[in-house]
Amino acid sequence: MQKPVFINIKSKIIFVSLFLSITTLFAVSVLSFISADNLLRERVSDQLLSESSGRGAAIRSLIDNRVQQIRLLAANEVIQKGIQQFNENATLDSQQLADYRKEFEIEVESFQRVAGNSVILENVKVIGKNGIVYLSSDPSEEGSDYSANETFKRGTTESFLEFAPVNDQRKAVVAVPIFEHGKIETTAPIGVLVATTDTEAFDEILLNRKGLGATGEVYIVNGNRIMISESRFIENAAFRQVVDTLPVRECFDNGDEINAIYPDYRNIPIVGFSYCARDLGFVLLAEIDEAEIFSPITQLRNAIIAAAVVISGVVVVISLYVSRTITKPITQLMGAVDKISKGDYTHSVKIQSGDEIGQLAMQFDMMRKSVLETNMNLNRLVRERTKDLTDMTNALDATAIVAVTDKDGTITKVNNKFVEISKYSEKELVGQNHRILKSGYHPPEFFDAMWKTISSGKIFEGEIKNKAKDGAHYWVKTTIVPFLDENGQPKQYIAIHNDITNLKNTEEQLQEALARDRANAEIIKMQVEELNKTNEELRQKDKLKDEFLSMASHELKTPLTPIIxxxxxxxxxxxxxxLTPEQRAAVDTIEKNAIKLEKMISDMLDAQKLELNELKFNIGEVDIDKIVRNVQRDFEFIMKEKNIEFTINVQPGLKLRSDEARIMQVLNALLYNSIDFVPKNNGKIELAAKVDDGKIVFGVKDNGPGIPKDKQQFLFKKFYQVDTSLKRKHGGTGLGLAISKGIVTGLGGTIWVDTEEGKGSSFYFSLPRESRNENSHNR
Amino acid sequence: MRILIIDDSADITDLLVKVLTTVGHDVMSSDSGKDGLEMILKEKFDLIFLDIAMPDFSGLEIIDSLVQAGRIKDSPVVLFTASSITDSEVNELIKKGVHSCLRKPVRIETLFEKVQEISQLPAAKS
Structure with a gap:
């Protein structure tokens, strides 16, 4: 920031006041000048225009007038007659001449009388056409030769008036041609009348200074650029003073009239208007000195300058006073501010002023008080915080390993715990780079990443392996907090470490153990794979076995079909x-054995399925009554043949959802079992079915030998026979009960036996009203 | 009744032909699956006993052919098999249009009962 240039308020106020007043004055002056100038110019123009054109016109008419008068004189009969005679007879006798003169004098006198004061004839000459003066008011001139005279020569061609010096007197000389009576302007003139007249009337017009101020004048100049009237400024200027000024040239060169500011014959700038009468051989100039015209403006300027000086003086005095009243309290305030800026808040600011500065001072004092109060609060807060911080630092020092480094990592402070674990003394550590503890365990990228984190102002957290002075390694969990300066750049770092050496060692041991376990797991995995392979082979073999069994069943059952x-x-x-009775008995035996064989084959297949848990069920509506009818039909013959008393004790109308064929299979198994075991005579078998506790319980009771207690537990095992001796009385594969148990269990029921040796056996199985079988493929 | 027996075992076809002819039925037989299928496609039977496991053309292939030809319902087909086909597999075939299944071996009474059951069916539409 650019430091502002010090300008005190006093100077500023004076400067501003002056600037304002003078600017205003200047603006007013300029406006006044312009309007005054315009006004003046206009007035002078009007004045000069009227003077030049008015007087010019007056001169013109005066000349015309005088020429006319003289022409009248020239037309006088006496003069005409006299000159005719003079022309015809150049040498008149003196008597005649005297007579003529007398007449001439009388005529001139009478003309003078008539003309009165309008023209005063001072000299009248009648010149003959040969240029010899014939008659003159001054008789001495008579007879003199005017033939070379310019006035005469011009007078033979036209009437005119010219100003000319006559005996050092300025005179208006009028020359008119004299014509023969009645032949005016048709023939050549017979002579010239030259009259010298006064200039009184002209001077009255020209020398009248009215309306021309102190320096204005009106004069006329002839075609030879010679002043032909008197100057206001130069004595005897007429016919001597050359006037070769702008309007003169304009008039005689171009016939133009002008109004302009130009240097006059004295070479003084004037404002002039011209009246050009080139035909009469003069130009009239009305001129006033420019200095006079603009003198009111100069006066105005002087007045303004005087006013400016006076006003400036007043303004300076007033602003000095005002600035003093403003700056005085400000100076006092500055003094107070200076004290405060030096840290002294105790001095109150007392400025008695009713204006904004007084209020500012009051507010400033309030601010000072509040800053004082805030300062005191801050000091208290700092003390409290410092104590908190000290407590925290003490707590940190007591619990953690702490090091403080500068921004380059050079250690500036360490606590006791740091010294303790690193085995270095504080002296050895301070001034060293923290790298002194580097163990070489971490790759350089690790520290690069750490530096990148903390040098960008972020907190680093990580686990670091350090090396103590004695070469022992220790692990620390580290938090490095960068302390930032006001630019956000780290100025120092606080490293807080916690000793995790034990943890790390345990972790390493764990890692080793894990690695060992992984190796073991690998071995186990290989073994499992081996096992799986073996299993697969076994499964293949099992499948072959299954296929063999179903093939065997087909191949065995097919030949049984024609036999049965x-x-x-x-x-x-x-x-x-x-057939004969013997034949029939033989066929019965064949049929019975064939059926037994078929049943054995079926049982083997079922046992196989049971083992593989592949027993399939076909769940549907089962009508117990129908089952009972089938049983009656199937067993009627064999019961009769074996002389068994077969009773059926079934609750009619029982129905359930289950597998009808499988229930038949179980009943068949139980019934054939009983048939095998009842005594040869008086065998009794009872089939019962009833509802018990929401379940349907089937029972097959016989009066067979019963089963010893120790054998009962094996009854439902596969291939189990109570009597395994070669001489055993009862046949069968020993699969019936095992299959029955499998079926009943599969249908959600239970099977059991109630038997006692010597008291018959009762086999029961109960089935739920509704069987659910996951293996069922039916609906 | 016109009955057709398809079975690769001549012992079985001979038995069935003899037994069923005796009770007054018009019985034909084939010991080849392919010939049997041709016969079914050629003429109508009141009952067909069909073996499943046959070397040239199995009973299942015959059933598939009939299903494809839309002829499975023309004649009641009773499977007559010794194979270990499961009940649920039988049910699948019944859904396709097979009437029922008799498992070998079978008692003569059961055979007669089945013939009796089929004869009581409403006449199949031709």
Whole structure:
């Protein structure tokens, strides 16, 4: 920022006041000048124009007038007659001449009388056409030769008036041609009359100074640029003073009249108007000195300058007073501010002034008080915060390893814990770079990243392995906090470490253990893969076994079909004719064994499925009554044949959702089992079914030998036979009960036996009203 | 009734032909799946006993052919098999239009019952 140039208020006020007053004055002056100038010019122009044109016209008419008068004289009969005689007879006798003169004098006298004061004839000459003066008021002139005289020569051609010096007197000389009576202007003139007249009337017009102020004059100049009237400024200027000024040239060269400011014959600037009468051989000039015209303006200027000086003086005095009243309290305020800026807030500011400065001072004093108060509060706060900070620092020092470094990492402060863990003394550490503790464990990129973080003003957190003075390594969990200066650049760093060496060691051990475990896991994985492979092979073998079993079942059942079929055909008597009782018994035996074989095959297949948990169920509506009818039909013959008392005790109308064929299979198994075990005579089998506790309970009771307690637990095992001796009485594969258990369990029920050795056996199974089977493929 | 038996085992076709002819049915047989299919496509039967496992053209292929030809419902087909086809697989075939399934071996009474059941069906539309 540019430092402002010091200008005190006093100077500023004076400067501003002066500037304002003088500017105003100047503006007013300029305006006045312009309007006064315009006004003056206009007035002078009007005046001079009227003077020049008025007087010019007056001169012109005066000349015309005088020429006319003289022409009248020239037309006098006496003069005409006399000159005719003179022309015809140049040498008149003196008597005649005296007579003529007498007459001439009488005529001139009478003319003078008539003309009165309008013209005063001083000299009248009648000149003959040969240029010899014939008659003159001055008789001495008579007889003299005027033939070379300019006035005469011009007078033979026209009438005119010219100003000319006569005996050092300025005179208006009029020359008119004399014509023969009655022949005016048709023939050549017979002579010239030259009259010298006074200039009184002309001077009256020209020398009248009225309206021309102190320096104005009116004069006339002839074609030879010679002044032909008197000057106001130069004595005897007429016919001597050359006037070769602008309007003179304009008139005689171009015939123009002008009005302008130009130097006159005295070479003094004047304002002039011209009246050009070139035809009469003169130009009239009305001129007033420019200096006189503009003298009111000069006076005005002088008045303004005087006023300016006076006003400036007054303004300076007033502004001095005003500035003093303003600056005095400001100076006092400055003194107070100076004290405050030096830290002294105790001096109150007392300025008694009713204006803004007084208010400013008052507010300033209030500000001072509030700053004083704030300062005191701040001091208290700083004391409190310092104490807090000291407490915190003490707490930090007591718990953490702390180091302070400058912005380059040079240690400036360490606490006791730092000294303790690093094994260096404080003296050894301060002034050293923090790198002194570098263990070489971390790659350079680690520290680069750390520096990048903290030097950009961010907090770094990480775990660092350091090396103590004795070469021992220790791990610290580190937080580095950069302290920033006012530009946001780190000026120092506080590193707070916590010893995590034990943690790290444990972690390392854990890592090692984990690595070992990983290796073990790898081995286990390989073994599992091996096992899977073996399993796959086994599964393949199992599949082959399954395929073999189903193939075997098909291949075994197919030949059984014609065997059982033909047995039936033979037994029918109608198809293949009647059999003898022996034949029939033989066919029965064949059929019975074939059916047994078929049943065994089916049981094996079911056992296989049971083992593979592949027993499938076909759940549907099961009508117990229908099952009972089928059982009756299927077992009627065998029961009769074996002489068994078969009773059915089934609650009619029972229905459930289950697998009908499988229930039949279980009942068949249980019934065939009982049939096998009842005594040869008086065998009794009862089939029962009823609802119990929401379930349907089937029972097959027999009066067989019963089952010993120790064997009961194995009853439902596969291939289990109570009697395994080679001489065993009962056949069968030992699969029936195992399959039944599998079926009942699969249908959500339970199967059990109630038996005692010697007291018969009762097999029961209960089924839920509704069976759910996940393996069911039916709906 | 006109009955057709398709089974690759001559022992079985002979038995069924004999038994069913005896009770007065008009029984034809084929021991080849392909020939059997041709016969079914050529003429109408009141009942067809169809074996599944046959070397040249299986019963399942015959059923698929009939289904494709839209002829499966023309004659009631009763599967007559010794294979270990499961009940649910049988149910799938019944959905396709097969009437039912008899599992080998079978008692003659069961066979007669099945013939009796089919004869009581409303006459199939031709």
């Amino acid at each position: 079929g033909w047995c039936g055909a033979l037994k029918s008597n109608t198809i293949l004719g009647a």
